[in-house]
Amino acid sequence: MKVKESSFEEVVSAHDVGSVVVNGVIKGDMIIIRADQRDDLGHPLDFHALNAMIRKAVMTDCRRIVLEGVLGQRYVGSAASRVDLKIEVHGTPGNNLGAFLDGSTIEVFGNAQDLTGNTMNSGRIVVHGNAWDVTGLAARGGRILIRGDTGYRVGIHMKEYGGSKPAIVIGGTAKDYLGEYMAGGSVVVLGFGTRSGESPVGHNIGAGMHGGGILVRGTVSHHQLGRGAVFGEVTEDDTQKLEELITDFEDAFKMEVPRDWRAFSKVCPNTYRPFSGHYDPTLI
Amino acid sequence: MSDVALSNGTNKGYRLPERFRPIVDDTSCKRCRRCVTECSYRAIDCVGDHIVATDGCVACGRCAAFCPTGSIEIETIPNQFPPHANFTERIRRGIMSQASTGGVLLSSCGTDVEHPVIFDELLLDAAQVTNPSIDPLREEIETITFLGRRSGKLTVSEKDSFSFISEIGPVIAMDMPLMIGHISLGSVSYNVQKALFTAAKELNIVAGSGEGGLHPDFYVYADHINSEIASGRFGVTSGYLNKVAAVEIKIGQGAKPGHGGHLPGEKVTDLISHTRMIPIGTDALSPYPHHDIYSIEDLQQLVSGLKEATEYRVPIGVKIAATHNVAAVSSGIVRAGADFLTIDGFRGGTGSSPRIIRDHAGMPIEVAVAVVDRRLTEEGLRNRVALCAGGSIRSSADMIKCIALGADVVMTCTAVLIAIGCHVCQQCHRGLCSWGIATQKPELTSRVDPGLAAMRVKNLLSAWNEELKEVLGAMGIDSVESLVGNRDRLRHFGANPRIAEIMGVKHVGEGWG
Amino acid sequence: MSGLQGNPISQYGLLRTTSPRTIPERPTGSPATRPSGLGYQMGGCGISGCISTQGRGISGESISRMLTTMSERENGLGAGYACYGLFPNRRDEFCLQLILDNEESKCAVEEFLKEHADVTKDEKVFTRKVRTLSPPYPLVWRYFVKPAEKREWRGNSNLSEEDYVVKLVMHINREVEGAFCVSSGKDMAVFKGNGYSYEISEFYDINRYSGQLWISHSRFPTNSPGWWGGAHPIGILDWAVCHNGEITSYGVNKKLVEMAGYVCTLQTDTEVIAYTWDLLVRKHQLPIPAAAFAMAPWHHSEIPRMDPNSGLLAKALRLTYKEAFLNGPFSIIVGRREPEITMIALADRKKLRPLIVGTSSDRDLVFAASEECAIRAIDTQADTWTTNAGSPMIAQVGKGVVRQGVEPPFSGVVR
Structure with a gap:
């Protein structure tokens, strides 16, 4: 432990992070920050101040940051890159939670809003609740585990490069445009809580996808597929991947998921060049 | 010689x-x-x-x-x-x-006089930041278009469940906001008309029959044919009127407003005679006016007559040439009961027209469609009819601009003939068309392979429709109906700001504000 | 900024020492007069709404908290609140709430109203000076009116009371200099202005009011309007609309409402949305889900998946009301009083703008907002969900959540 309570407060006030007095409670290499504190004018802690505090805590070698009472502050843990850093979020983090994340772990005890894990490169986001629209946009690596439901355009334009393959596991359901433009990685939808007779996913699934795969535990009808997406067979490679992801999911949420591979539908691209015939290159 | x-x-x-x-x-x-x-x-x-x-x-x-x-x-x-x-x-x-x-x-063909082309002075909008553009390759952009009557109001009630009273139609749905205009059998050959009808059917749009009646061979395409009733009433029989997708009363043609038609006796071959129901070798003369329409209430009479004859199953339209009082005339036509209204601009094509009229009468479709759209809106009539516009739609850009100026459906003729082979040499009236299009000479007409020609027309119009989707997507619009008359998405970039003002289009550089 | 790890010195160097917010310049024109040359306006923004389905009073403090929680969604160029169930003692009279540039415009309005309606009461709306809000402040006044017995307007006779009030409002907004009628419904009023949500809340002292339904809006406009009338909610009769997004079909939608006699004085897409609701639901008597379908319809390619009768209704709506289709990104929260106080939350058919709804654990309160944090700000235990694209969530006083916004468009259609 290198940080002392007093020194932390000193650091914060010395650099004028708004006019907020920070109540950070240090335990070992952990700091607890109350995000619902207010400044002298009674204004809530805004994201500038909160994120500056997080950065400072990291600089002073905190490896576990617990945020209490988060309410809509955006960009929490944005671009955090220390692999041994873990940020716990209690409350409702705002949009772009863990945007550009590059190695650290963020765990949310509550619901996340839109754009969680935007353009993340590596790292891990675990949401013990729902994560709404556009989760995992353009993720190039790392993993997002969501216990509950997601909204529209989840996993849109995820891609893989080199050795990194992003993955999103959704415990509940997803809505339209899941995995649109997808160019790599895995999206897994476990479908818990799906209403009977309904599909756990919406429409236009995998439209324009040209890499990666979407695995849905539950029924997916042909009309739910977007242009360029087709059904594929769940192969042994897929079940291996599923096993690994589901085990991780179970550990994260302390729950059991049946290994009923036959219940999975796989959506994959029909080509890696879906729109090559669209244009007329004739010299005129 | x-x-x-x-x-x-x-x-x-x-x-x-x-x-x-x-x-x-x-x-x-x-x-x-x-x-x-x-x-x-x-x-x-x-x-x-x-x-x-x-x-x-x-x-x-x-x-x-x-x-x-x-x-x-x-x-x-x-x-x-x-x-x-x-x-x-x-x-x-x-x-x-x-x-x-x-x-x-x-x-023949449309006028080649170098009038300024207003389409070329209009620039399209695209979405940036404040709204997202839509990727037409991945997300659905709708181009389905309706041709026909609309009630403007629907009666729907909801108690335990919904119920509604149908007040719709007659109306037809097409897959594109495009129709192939009226090119008659006579002005073009059998093979060409067959190609056009085939293409229309496969594209699920309509093609105009022109004023020469409908050859019995083409009854199979009837559900994709917009049948024209012109002043000559050539070949018009109830035999096909009940089968066609739409019926259109032709009052005028953009290339020759106020003018009738004249198919010389040489062109009235056995085939044409059969279709037009006139003797072989006689001149087929279309009177300048319809001699049962000397006034707007007479038009109403003919519209109603056709509705009775077709038992209200087929939308009845009226086509007029764009002339200077086009807005007021259009309003009258809608009030006379037309289910759709077609405006044909002065640049439109023709198989034969006096040059004096072709080159000097009428007005450009850009302005005509804009003023008609505005007038019908002002009079609360715009949501009752479909507005079709044509008169030299040369590209998808013209089509898109025409829609933004107020057209539901855009009509094209010359472009599809060019797709078949026409080089716009303006000799149609001579009946010697070397491409086998505007001729009835068997050694020439055989030059058009209807299958190949249909494919080329299909390719062209599908490509236009794809380009329309590209533009709609760029504008952040996912259904073509949201572009109809949406002049906000156009700007004028030309020498004459007065034209822009009349069309209700802002000048480039003017934002939303 | 590099990651959390990194060189402390460069990290310190990048830290802000002053407020990063660009405080927008607020033009100091007349608050109630639309500046000349100001045309079509677009808006980004935050929206929130809260209804007590058991008809209990919700304090202004709650809605204000919901809205201000989403402070990142505004830039100080407009905010507003609409409150329903506000005048229980005058619930049968139209309340015209106006913002006025000065006494002169007030006199002009009063002269006009005296001639065309029966003003049963008028009062000054409480406002106060806000430290951060620079003058001029408008004069805010409300008039309770009963429309004249003989409701004639420029050749139109036998207008309904509502149509007549619409004519009065359109006239004031167009013709009376320095006057702008912000709301004109029964038992409701709109409080709005040019400032941050907390400033407007303070200006009107929103906390003093209590209502069964509140909807609110904070604005992030693309161009700065600099006048109070341009803020949201936009109200006509008992309708109030808060809107986030930009309608790409504005020119088309405007034609529809103009054909029906509405005059677009504000030139904003939100105004057109408000008139479209009034046209479809009040004048054409469409049920709310049918009107919502017309505004955010299913794709034609999806319609065959409906049962045949629903499909017919869907096609009929798309065909008949194609000009009502609001294309482009939007999420809206709509308030209405007739026949019962109702909150509607609707997102566009591609769900391009955020919208989340929820209920309190006792099912009394129903919320809608751009972001979940707005709901959590007043109820940490709320049950939240997202509506489907183009599917309205409808909550009504006395009925609760009548549609969650995840159902098929029409619950059974009979012919």
């Missing part, structure tokens, strides 16, 4: 200089004489061991297109008249020709 006399005026007086000449590369020419066979104007010949140009080349391009060695180029012969900016070559040719013949100058 008697055929050529019509345009060249060589019969009384002196010869007019040639305008075009095929140039044959003697070194690569294989002397196969394909060009000589192909030239229906007899403007190229074989003399001894050489292929040479004779008189009467119209630059239709047929010889060059079919030369197996690519040895032919067509030259436009320059500088044959002393330069004069006012008495242009075109004017002087007209004078000389009329001095020889004493006739009304005839021409």
Whole structure:
């Protein structure tokens, strides 16, 4: 432990992070920050101040940051890159939670809003609740585990490069445009809580996808597929991947998921060049 | 050379200089004489061991297109008249020709006079930041378009469940906001009309029948045909009126507003006679007006009559040429009960029209469609009818701009004929079309393979529709109906701001505010 | 900024020492007069709404908290609140709430109203000086009116009371200089202005009011309007609309409402949305789900998946009301009083703008907002969900959540 309570407060006030007095409670290499504190004018802690505090805590070698009472502050843990850093979020983090994340772990005890894990490169986001629209946009690596439901355009334009393959596991359901433009990685939808007779996913699934795969535990009808997406067979490679992801999911949420591979539908691209015939290159 | 006399005026007086000449590369020419066979104007010949140009080349391009060695180029012969900016070559040719013949100058296709093209002075909008553009390759962009009557109001109630009273139609749904305009059997050949109807059916749009009735062979395409009722009423029978997708009363045509039609007896072959239900070899004359329509209430009578005859199953439209009072006339037509209204701009094509009318009467479709759309809106009528517009829609850009100016459906003719082979040489009225399009001569009409021609038309219009989707997506619009009359998405970039004002389009540089 | 790890010195160097917010310049024109040359306006923004389905009073403090929680969604160029169930003692009279540039415009309005309606009461709306909000402040006044017995307007006779009030409002907004009528419904009023949500809340002292339904809006406009009338909610009769997004079909939608006699004085897409609701639901008597379908319809390619009768209704709506289709990104929260106080939350058919709804654990309160944090700000235990694209969530006083916004468009259609 290198940080002392007093020194932390000193650091914060010395650099004028708004006019907020920070109540950070240090335990070992952990700091607890109350995000619902207010400044002298009674204004809530805004994201500038909160994120500056997080950065400072990291600089002073905190490896576990617990945020209490988060309410809509955006960009929490944005671009955090220390692999041994873990940020716990209690409350409702705002949009772009863990945007550009590059190695650290963020765990949310509550619901996340839109754009969680935007353009993340590596790292891990675990949401013990729902994560709404556009989760995992353009993720190039790392993993997002969501216990509950997601909204529209989840996993849109995820891609893989080199050795990194992003993955999103959704415990509940997803809505339209899941995995649109997808160019790599895995999206897994476990479908818990799906209403009977309904599909756990919406429409236009995998439209324009040209890499990666979407695995849905539950029924997916042909009309739910977007242009360029087709059904594929769940192969042994897929079940291996599923096993690994589901085990991780179970550990994260302390729950059991049946290994009923036959219940999975796989959506994959029909080509890696879906729109090559669209244009007329004739010299005129 | 008697055929050529019509345009060249060589019969009384002196010869007019040639305008075009095929140039044959003697070194690569294989002397196969394909060009000589192909030239229906007899403007190229074989003399001894050489292929040479004779008189009467119209630059239709047929010889060059079919030369197996690519040895032919067509030259436009320059500088044959002393330069004069006012008495242009075109004017002087007209004078000389009329001095020889004493006739009304005839021409075809749309006017070639260099009026400013307003379409080219309009620029499209695209979404940036404040709204997202939509990727048409991945997300659905709807181009489905309805042609027909709308009630403007629906009666729906909800108690335990919904119920509603249908107040819809008659209306047809097309897959694109496009229709192939009226090109009659007579002005074009059987094979061409077959190709157009085939394409329309496969694209799920409609094609106009033109005013020549409907050949029984084409009844199979009837559900994709917009059948024209013109002043001549040629071939109109209840036999097909109940089968067609739509019926359109033709009051006028953009290329010749206020003018009727004249299909010369030579063109009234057995086939045409059968379709038009007139004797072989007689002139087919379409009166200038409909002699049962001398006023707007008479139009209402004919509209109602057709609705009765078709038992209200088929939308009944009215087509007018865009003339200066087009807005008021249009309002009257809608009030007279038309289910759709077609406006044809002055640049529209024709198989034959007096040049004086083609070049000098009417108004551009850009302005016409904008003022009609506005007038119908002001009078609370715009959501009752479909508005169709045509008159030289040359590209998807024209189509898109025309829609943004107020058209539900855009009509194109010349472009689809170009797809089939037409080079717009403006000789349709002579019936010698080397491409086998505007002719009834069997040796020429056989040059059009209906299957291939249909495919080319389909390719063209599908490509336009894809381009429409690209533009809609860029504008952040995912259904074409949200572009209809949406002038906010256009800006004027031309010399005459008054035109923009009349069209209700802002100038470039003016934002939303 | 590099990651959390990194060189402390460069990290310190990048830290802000002053407020990063660009405080927008607020033009100091007349608050109630639309500046000349100001045309079509677009808006980004935050929206929130809260209804007590058991008809209990919700304090202004709650809605204000919801809205200000989403402070990142505004830039100080407009905010507003609409409150329903506000005048229980005058619930049968139209309340015209106006913002006025000065006494002169007030006199002009009063003269006009005296001639065309029966003003039963008028009162000054409480406002106060806000430290950060620079003058001029408008004069805010409300008039309770009963429309004249003989409701004639420029040749139109026998207008309904509502249509007549619409004519009065359109006239005031167009013709009376320095006057702008911000709301004109019964038992409701709109409080709005040019400032941050907390400033407007303070200006009107929103906390003093209590209502069964509140909807609110904070604005992030693309161009700065600089006048109070341009803020949201936009109200006509008992309708109030808060809108986030930009309608790409504005020119088309405007034509529809103009054909029906509405005059677009504000030139904003939100105004057109408000008139479209009034046209479809009040004048054409469409049920709310049918009107919502017309505004955010299913794709034609999806319609065959409906049962045949629903499909017919869907096609009929798309065909008949194609000009009502609001294309482009939007999420809206709509308030209405007739026949019962209702909150509608609707997102566009591609769900391009955020919208989340929820209920309190006792099912009394129903919330809608751009972001979940707005709901959590007043109820940490709320049950939240997202509506489907183009599917309205409808909550009504006395009925609760009548549609969650995840159902098929029409619950059974009979013919």
